[in-house]
Amino acid sequence: MKNHKFSIYTITGFNKNNLQLLRLLIQQALTLRYKRSVFGIGWTLLNPMLTSFILWIVFSFLFAGKLQTGQQFAPYLMAGVLLNTFFQMGLLQSANSVSGNRNILTKVAVPPKIFAFAAALASFANFLIGLIPLTIIVYISGQGLELTFPIVFIIGLLLALFVAGIGLTLSILFIRFEDTTNVVNALLLMLSALTPIFYPISILSKPVKFIVTLNPLTSFLDLFRWSFSNNAIATWKDFAYISIISIGTFVFGSFFFKKHWSKTIAML
């Protein structure tokens, strides 16, 4: 039936049924989050705005003047909040998705990777919805959307790969050792402190700045802010860096998962 060598099936290693299942899982995650909550989808739009608003009250008088000319603090902050939520929520949900679906995985032969993917992609979808309030903030603060705006989708997909890669690795560790959850939570807190979510990189001292620029999330964030409303400086180096990191992490995660899954499932 399939004559072409490169179909979506051969690339992902999933068959048609697996992709249908993936779609259903993403739909499920979104339905559960929005449709059934009191505020519905309005909450998704409101939530990042409220979080950003509070951070804006606290930090705007400290940092607003430290940004480069032409850059605005409100969209800078909100872009940071959105991307960080995408990363942290996607990561935790992806890492917990395999053990959370243990009653399915120990009974039905489905590729367990699907659950980790679905969590990462659902978080991506959530991020895309969050771009709507961000657009509003961009225009309120006197900026406009840039023509480079579609690059955001590529950045988002790369971040989803990054998230799924770490998620796959952690999902094995979470099942094997319960206390990895605590370690990971502490590491995530440190990581978000080392990500320029609400502070400009320019205020940092040299050694801290060095660490922060090494953080791949910094590159993700710079690229996102730059492509969306030209609110940061990003170069092709950032792009190369996140591409390598994301694909590398994803390949490692898939490999690690494949290697350890057959023994881990016996522990579920």
Add this chain to the structure above:
Amino acid sequence: MNIIEIKNLSFFYRVLNNNHGSLKELFRDFLRGKLSIENYMAISNISFTVKKGQTVAIIGKNGAGKSTLLKILARVMQPTSGSIFINGSIAPMIELGAGFNTELTGRENILFYSSLIGRDINEVKPRIPKIADWAGVTDHLDYQLRTYSTGMVARLAFSVATDQVPNLLLIDEILSVGDEEFAIKSKNRMKQIHESGCTMILVSHDLDAVNEMADEVIWLDKGTIKMIGSSSEVISAYKASGN
């Protein structure tokens, strides 16, 4: 025609000597040199074949390896050694409604569960009314599953699982769900499936049900086959052994 061929199948759990639930404990025991790996043998060297259309029951005490064997047949776990050959599509009915989510509607759950057990959801969509009708939940199809009664959930799960007849049906202790009316209804459906030429493997503690349904019984004991043969023969031997 053989639909299942199993040769010298073994399954080992590799366990560390102490139960390490955390990295801390693992690290502590590693430092003290107390770490060793033990093999726990769940199934050792099993061989059997199942012909098309046969119903085979697996009996045995708790911990005899019944569920492990069923999981290997369901392709959830890979055997440590030995070969396994299954010809055709497999539908697991291991714990009905394992994939159900109480926050989703009946309709959404039908689609999700069908997709989980490997069906094409485009083929399932037009069959939803039929599935719901058999389970008697047509009026509740667009309500969340948490508003359903236990019986309704069980009926719906059974209805979805048996909607399309697979080549091989794996069943784990599910024949006793719901009220009497449903028990009769489901038994009839199982009979229909059986008559349509579907091969069934069932794991059960209910010896009367096994006697009634199975053509052949496999008695597992401590991971090995103690006896294999016609159901009346094996069941009487099993009963005589004091179980």
